[in-house]
Amino acid sequence: MIVCLCNRISSSDIQSYLEQGRDLSAVVSDLGLGTCCGTCLVTAQEVAESTLQASQHRINTLAIADLATV
Template structure:
């Protein structure tokens, strides 16, 4: 599913970037350009970062 329509970035693209070390909104924006268009994807991207990091941490524990 596309999260950022402006940049054609999917939830999988964002999750992959997080798992590769881009662990906050600034890093995701720098890596993928998410949120640099209309900005409507910002809140969902933040939530996706939070959820993916929580899963990453629980998997590592």
């Protein structure tokens, strides 16, 4: 899904940055997220939050799996 129409930044682009341990400010400085009309920033924040929640869920699931093998 395209999040930023002005700069053609997708949700996958944002997720990739977050998975590398970077944050939205890096997407802004590297790709220009929100630097034109700015209407994408709310959606970008939502994508970031859902990505981080999914990541935390994976970590919790892995921790439970580790406990199950003990």
